[in-house]
Amino acid sequence: MSNHEVPSLSDQVAATVSEAIGRAYPELAGADPVVRRSDHADFQSNAALALAKRARTKPADIATRTLSELGGAGAIGAVAVSGPGFLNISVADRRVWEQVAARLAEKRLGVGESEAGRRTVLDYSAPNVAKEMHVGHLRTTIIGDSIARVLGFLGADVLRRNHLGDWGTQFGMLIQYLDEHPDATWHHDELGAGASSVSALDGLYRQARAAFDADPAFADRSRARVVALQAGDTETVARWREIVAESEKAFREIYDRLGVLLTPEDSVGESFYNPMLADTVAELLAAGIAVESEGAVVIFSEEVTGPDGQPVPLMVRKRDGGYGYDTTDLATIRHRIRDLKADWLLYVTDSRQALHFRLIFEAARRAGWLTDDVDAEHIAYGTVLGPDGRPFKTRAGGTVRLMDLLDDAVARARAVVAEKNPDMAPVELDAIAEQAGIGAVKYADLSTSRVKDYAFDVDRMVSFTGNTGVYLQYAHTRIRSILRRAGDPETTVVPDGPLEPAERALALELDAYAGVLAEVAATLEPHRLCGYLYDLARDFTTFYEACPVLKAEDTVRANRLALCRLTARTLEHGLGLLGITAPERM
Numbered sequence: 001m002s003n004h005e006v007p008s009l010s011d012q013v014a015a016t017v018s019e020a021i022g023r024a025y026p027e028l029a030g031a032d033p034v035v036r037r038s039d040h041a042d043f044q045s046n047a048a049l050a051l052a053k054r055a056r057t058k059p060a061d062i063a064t065r066t067l068s069e070l071g072g073a074g075a076i077g078a079v080a081v082s083g084p085g086f087l088n089i090s091v092a093d094r095r096v097w098e099q100v101a102a103r104l105a106e107k108r109l110g111v112g113e114s115e116a117g118r119r120t121v122l123d124y125s126a127p128n129v130a131k132e133m134h135v136g137h138l139r140t141t142i143i144g145d146s147i148a149r150v151l152g153f154l155g156a157d158v159l160r161r162n163h164l165g166d167w168g169t170q171f172g173m174l175i176q177y178l179d180e181h182p183d184a185t186w187h188h189d190e191l192g193a194g195a196s197s198v199s200a201l202d203g204l205y206r207q208a209r210a211a212f213d214a215d216p217a218f219a220d221r222s223r224a225r226v227v228a229l230q231a232g233d234t235e236t237v238a239r240w241r242e243i244v245a246e247s248e249k250a251f252r253e254i255y256d257r258l259g260v261l262l263t264p265e266d267s268v269g270e271s272f273y274n275p276m277l278a279d280t281v282a283e284l285l286a287a288g289i290a291v292e293s294e295g296a297v298v299i300f301s302e303e304v305t306g307p308d309g310q311p312v313p314l315m316v317r318k319r320d321g322g323y324g325y326d327t328t329d330l331a332t333i334r335h336r337i338r339d340l341k342a343d344w345l346l347y348v349t350d351s352r353q354a355l356h357f358r359l360i361f362e363a364a365r366r367a368g369w370l371t372d373d374v375d376a377e378h379i380a381y382g383t384v385l386g387p388d389g390r391p392f393k394t395r396a397g398g399t400v401r402l403m404d405l406l407d408d409a410v411a412r413a414r415a416v417v418a419e420k421n422p423d424m425a426p427v428e429l430d431a432i433a434e435q436a437g438i439g440a441v442k443y444a445d446l447s448t449s450r451v452k453d454y455a456f457d458v459d460r461m462v463s464f465t466g467n468t469g470v471y472l473q474y475a476h477t478r479i480r481s482i483l484r485r486a487g488d489p490e491t492t493v494v495p496d497g498p499l500e501p502a503e504r505a506l507a508l509e510l511d512a513y514a515g516v517l518a519e520v521a522a523t524l525e526p527h528r529l530c531g532y533l534y535d536l537a538r539d540f541t542t543f544y545e546a547c548p549v550l551k552a553e554d555t556v557r558a559n560r561l562a563l564c565r566l567t568a569r570t571l572e573h574g575l576g577l578l579g580i581t582a583p584e585r586m
């Protein structure tokens with residue numbers, strides 16, 4: 001297999017139409033030919049409607065003159081003017097089959113590297129040390145990971161950054177408390193199976209907080225501990241390292257189970273930027289961007305005002321001289337642009353942090369770090385709600401642990417798969433249930449439009465019908481099974497073979513894969529890929545109902561098997577970019 005880009009028929013048609021428009025109307029050269037898939041033909045160009053004003057003529061004239069310039073050029077087979085000035089364009093049958101053959105011959109399915117060389121820093125997951133990962137961290141981890149995969153596949157040079165919350169005054173309190181309670185158990189190895197060190201630490205932290213509020217002497221000792229930590233006191237730092245390492249073990253268990261790309265090297269927590277904070281603040285003060293206000297140092301926004309009509313501030317240095325979340329993100333963005341030479345900065349957090357990032361980007365722009373050659377985007381997402389559409393809580397009213405949620409999804413997937421395959425061996429069933437359950441959770445999260453809230457409904461997620469991960473995994477296994485029954489032959493496509501409407505629809509959908517990935521990269525919305533894969537699976541079903549594969553003969557059979565093979569590969573690949581595995585059977 002080779003490694004070439006295969007331009008899509010849609011792109012080829014668009015280029016040809018664009019050239020024809022340029023020949024007919026030189027003043028419109030380079031205009032967008034607005035080529036889309038259509039119900040009336042393979043493609044439709046709506047350019048004439050948009051361009052009529054500019055050319056001071058009727059859309060129908062533009063369409064007619066463009067048509068006369070087209071004359072069966074490029075991929076275009078037949079073309080006709082319809083309505084007020086649409087061009088209905090069909091591709092010759094032979095070109096459709098050639099396109100299937102060309103993609104099948106390519107390792108990357110003919111998808112090019114449209115984001116090549118773009119140095120991207122992608123900030124995602126970022127749980128907080130000594131706190132349990134909960135349902136709130138699910139989306140950033142899953143969405144971020146899928147974006148890392150898509151951009152990476154399109155050639156971007158992606159640096160994943162897991163901006164762990166591993167620094168702050170709360171650690172002084174926790175370390176002091178642990179020192180005063182040497183019997184507290186929280187190390188991974190001392191805890192029983194199923195228990196995690198972060199949940200133990202989470203509990204101890206709550207106790208420390210209570211002691212801090214109730215006991216002024218403990219509060220004083222805690223404050224001294226913060227100073228010791230910041231001053232690099234050996235014992236205190238060692239203790240802090242231990243807490244971070246234990247927490248990371250628990251995060252790693254979740255990452256392994258979710259099958260995300262994040263590695264320990266990607267963990268660059270808030271503490272990493274600590275040595276850069278003072279200098280960042282000094283630079284912002286010297287530039288007059290940060291100013292003193294009531295003993296603190298702040299940056300007043302020039303763009304955003306609060307409900308009181310006053311400019312909204314970023315807290316750069318607190319009155320007590322301490323630095324917080326805002327300061328760290330200022331140092332972080334400077335580092336990522338200056339030292340990592342990023343030209344694309346992405347942050348995946350929930351939409352409640354939209355204002356925070358808006359202010360950080362504004363400050364970075366004013367400081368001259370964020371220039372026009374660098375893009376910075378906050379990839380915001382909505383909240384995960386409980387199955388009833390209300391805030392997600394356990395029955396006891398607590399936050400839902402991510403691990404429990406995954407266990408639940410896998411158990412239900414196991415039941416659904418077992419029902420379909422009563423004879424499946426338990427070992428295989430376990431393996432498939434894990435893939436189906438985790439895939440279901442990821443797909444449900446990725447397939448809803450990113451900014452919307454969604455209800456976490458496990459029963460719906462693991463269903464074999466509807467727009468679910470399980471449905472797509474199953475669609476893939478069905479095609480694999482057809483190929484196995486055919487003896488998995490390496491068939492060659494015969495471009496002169498007949499082409500049924502359902503074959504044509506499936507082939508054109510397969511040809512649109514690269515275009516969808518480009519859209520995901522442009523919008524950073526993985527649900528577009530989900531929607532595409534779902535449509536593809538349904539086009540396959542329509543094809544399979546209309547066009548028998550195994551019973552067909554010679555050319556027809558070979559061409560249909562080629563469509564099966566390309567569909568299976570595209571589904572598997574697309575699911576892979578969502579971080580979802582495609583089992584061989586289920």
Ligand code: ARG
Nearest residue numbers: 123126127128163165329349
């Ligand atoms: N740890 C933060 C949280 O749990 C998210 C950090 C996001 N990244 C960043 N650079 N601020 O909300």
